[in-house]
Amino acid sequence: MLCVSGKDFLFWKKKQLSKGGDQQSLAVLLDCVGGITISDLNLISINPKENLHLKNNLEFLESVWDDHLLKSCPIQYLCGTTFWRDLELKVSNKVLIPRSETELIIDIVFNIFRGKSDKFFFAELGTGSGAISIALSLAYPFSEGVATDINHDILEIASKNYINSSKQTNLKFYCGNWWSPLENFKGKLDLAISNPPYIPKDTYEKLPKEVKNFEPKVALVGGEDGLKHIREIIQRAPLFLKEKGWLILENHFDQGEKVKQLLIENKFTSIEIVKDLSGIGRFTIGRYK
Numbered sequence: 250m251l252c253v254s255g256k257d258f259l260f261w262k263k264k265q266l267s268k269g270g271d272q273q274s275l276a277v278l279l280d281c282v283g284g285i286t287i288s289d290l291n292l293i294s295i296n297p298k299e300n301l302h303l304k305n306n307l308e309f310l311e312s313v314w315d316d317h318l319l320k321s322c323p324i325q326y327l328c329g330t331t332f333w334r335d336l337e338l339k340v341s342n343k344v345l346i347p348r349s350e351t352e353l354i355i356d357i358v359f360n361i362f363r364g365k366s367d368k369f370f371f372a373e374l375g376t377g378s379g380a381i382s383i384a385l386s387l388a389y390p391f392s393e394g395v396a397t398d399i400n401h402d403i404l405e406i407a408s409k410n411y412i413n414s415s416k417q418t419n420l421k422f423y424c425g426n427w428w429s430p431l432e433n434f435k436g437k438l439d440l441a442i443s444n445p446p447y448i449p450k451d452t453y454e455k456l457p458k459e460v461k462n463f464e465p466k467v468a469l470v471g472g473e474d475g476l477k478h479i480r481e482i483i484q485r486a487p488l489f490l491k492e493k494g495w496l497i498l499e500n501h502f503d504q505g506e507k508v509k510q511l512l513i514e515n516k517f518t519s520i521e522i523v524k525d526l527s528g529i530g531r532f533t534i535g536r537y538k
């Protein structure tokens with residue numbers, strides 16, 4: 250462990266932020282590579298006379314920060330780690346960095362299944378880093394979950410994240426196109442969740458370079474109108490859900506009404522567009538009959 254005075258550290262931190270970037274990204278770097286948590290940061294701002302202990306020296310941290318600023322590469326990919334709810338997850342450029350707005354999906358589930366000891370069977374389609382499924386399997390230890398993705402490398406990251414976060418065995422991973430790997434679970438699901446690729450093709454072309462140049466296209470683009478995957482997921486959902494089973498979908502900021510219409514056409518009831526913390530109709534939920 251390397252020791253640095255609080256005063257020197259705060260001077261260093263101010264210098265890094267003056268070059269660009271945001272506090273949140275710097276906090277990720279400091280935690281993952283420097284071993285300095287948010288509570289360490291808070292303590293040192295209150296009492297700069299204290300010393301800080303670092304996993305890597307400030308020169309090394311600065312070189313990663315400069316790399317992040319120069320290439321516009323997300324800090325999470327450079328550090329190989331991200332934080333999501335109370336999870337610390339490994340990420341590589343094969344998986345989407347799970348977004349903070351997606352964290353609300355877990356709260357939506359908390360409103361549906363209120364008891365920690367509730368037993369239910371859920372599926373997540375397109376699990377990426379595994380964030381949603383891992384959080385659910387930890388929150389509901391008596392549930393059983395299956396998480397799918399289109400690519401083996403992605404599932405390897407998700408299953409490693411599960412092993413690192415939990416000693417439980419109530420989550421399994423399957424590879425394949427949307428519902429295809431779940432043929433054995435027809436009519437058995439109490440809940441299905443997906444945050445599928447939903448960005449329209451033209452919008453994708455205009456995304457900021459830190460997203461477009463680094464995050465996997467397969468995780469982002471939803472065809473011409475963005476609804477290609479959402480349509481496929483909704484149309485086949487009735488085969489897999491139990492009667493009164495829930496479907497929770499994340500969608501683009503302006504897709505809520507269209508997703509609602511698709512759910513109505515496929516005989517879903519109790520349909521609701523749920524807003525994220527910015528007031529955007531980010532999630533659409535419904536029950537099968």
Ligand SMILES: C[S@@+](CC[C@H](N)C(=O)[O-])C[C@H]1O[C@@H](n2cnc3c(N)ncnc32)[C@H](O)[C@@H]1O
Binds near residue numbers: 351374399425
């Ligand atoms: C928007 S990302 C969501 C990842 C993760 N669930 C999250 O919320 O951070 C969409 C995920 O769907 C996966 N995916 C894309 N096309 C797929 C398909 N046809 N079948 C299954 N998964 C697919 C991608 O690989 C990616 O991991």
